[in-house]
Amino acid sequence: MTVWDHGVICYMMPWFCSVLTNKIRTIVIRKNVGVSGKICIRKEVIMDFKPVRAEDKETINKYLQHVSSRSCDMSFAAIYLWKGFYHVEYAECEGMIVFRSNEEKTSFSFPLGAGDPKKAIDKLMEDCREKGIPLVFHGISREMEQYLEENYPGKFEVEFDRDIADYVYETQALIELKGRKYHGKKNHINKFNKTYDWSYEAITSENTQECLDMLKVWKSQNCAPEDLEKHAEICVSEASLKEREFLGLKGGLIRVDGKVVAFAVGEKIHPDTFCVHIEKAFADVQGAYSVINQQFLVHEAQDCKYVNREDDVGDPGLRKAKLSYHPAFLEEKGFAVYKES
Numbered sequence: 001m002t003v004w005d006h007g008v009i010c011y012m013m014p015w016f017c018s019v020l021t022n023k024i025r026t027i028v029i030r031k032n033v034g035v036s037g038k039i040c041i042r043k044e045v046i047m048d049f050k051p052v053r054a055e056d057k058e059t060i061n062k063y064l065q066h067v068s069s070r071s072c073d074m075s076f077a078a079i080y081l082w083k084g085f086y087h088v089e090y091a092e093c094e095g096m097i098v099f100r101s102n103e104e105k106t107s108f109s110f111p112l113g114a115g116d117p118k119k120a121i122d123k124l125m126e127d128c129r130e131k132g133i134p135l136v137f138h139g140i141s142r143e144m145e146q147y148l149e150e151n152y153p154g155k156f157e158v159e160f161d162r163d164i165a166d167y168v169y170e171t172q173a174l175i176e177l178k179g180r181k182y183h184g185k186k187n188h189i190n191k192f193n194k195t196y197d198w199s200y201e202a203i204t205s206e207n208t209q210e211c212l213d214m215l216k217v218w219k220s221q222n223c224a225p226e227d228l229e230k231h232a233e234i235c236v237s238e239a240s241l242k243e244r245e246f247l248g249l250k251g252g253l254i255r256v257d258g259k260v261v262a263f264a265v266g267e268k269i270h271p272d273t274f275c276v277h278i279e280k281a282f283a284d285v286q287g288a289y290s291v292i293n294q295q296f297l298v299h300e301a302q303d304c305k306y307v308n309r310e311d312d313v314g315d316p317g318l319r320k321a322k323l324s325y326h327p328a329f330l331e332e333k334g335f336a337v338y339k340e341s
Contacts, residue, residue: 063097063113094119135338160334163314192287203251262292274301
């Protein structure tokens with residue numbers, strides 16, 4: 001899921017972050033001077049949320065390594081690349097990690113890690129209550145929904161959002177494109193093979209700049225000035241190329257007559273699942289999208305049973321295109337809102 005100036009990517013630290021040093025601290029809320037003239041001190045639970053930075057990679061991965069999910073969101077790379085657009089922060093709590101997004105309205109990830117989710121959720125409930133904000137979880141899976149119902153029966157209203165469901169495919173099906181249902185895709189690739197003198201390369205430090213140059217042209221052809229989310233996507237794409245090695249991402253490109261016409265960037269997010277985070281191709285090079293789709297998996301994801309190609313953001317054209325590749329299943333995601341009694 002940025003006009004490239006790192007302004008969208010780089011998170012501006014809230015003014016209060018510099019003074020929060022403990023997960024819980026005692027704050028003097030107010031002086032109640034009553035008949036007794038005594039000063040009343042109340043304890044407020046404060047979860048120490050702080051911006052996601054490059055130096056937090058090891059800390060965050062310490063928790064994510066315990067997460068078994070095929071969601072495209074469950075990797076440090078995805079969190080880091082989109083941290084600016086979604087204003088992502090994190091806090092460590094009860095042996096778990098919780099991410100907070102402040103895009104439009106505040107929401108939280110389900111606690112992740114090897115600790116006790118219930119203890120972390122209880123702490124988060126108390127923190128939200130003190131701050132006077134609703135507790136809303138984003139990225140809720142069916143398993144998380146079940147956990148909430150078992151531990152907080154009737155307390156959470158859960159709604160799944162089709163627009164943010166990830167499309168998960170069988171890797172070999174997208175590589176081999178066998179059968180009638182993939183006949184059109186196969187024809188696109190055959191025509192591409194006959195029409196163009198092309199080659200595939202892994203993205204390296206030597207050819208990254210060519211991908212960045214191609215992305216700049218792609219942006220000029222596809223991004224309207226008012227489309228902020230599309231610009232965010234471009235910034236994320238650029239960051240994924242520039243910081244590919246640091247983030248542990250793999251990349252591949254297609255050349256036609258020596259020029260880069262398509263590229264893709266992704267990573268292994270689960271023992272059996274590879275995720276394609278970024279894929280760009282020139283639409284006027286017919287078949288370029290089909291070829292990079294196939295060849296990137298041939299070279300980088302042969303050892304994975306599944307490939308996650310992320311969501312369709314509710315775009316009808318994108319949904320039609322993703323469905324045309326016949327997903328094995330959708331990785332559902334939703335929101336859970338705590339109902340105060």
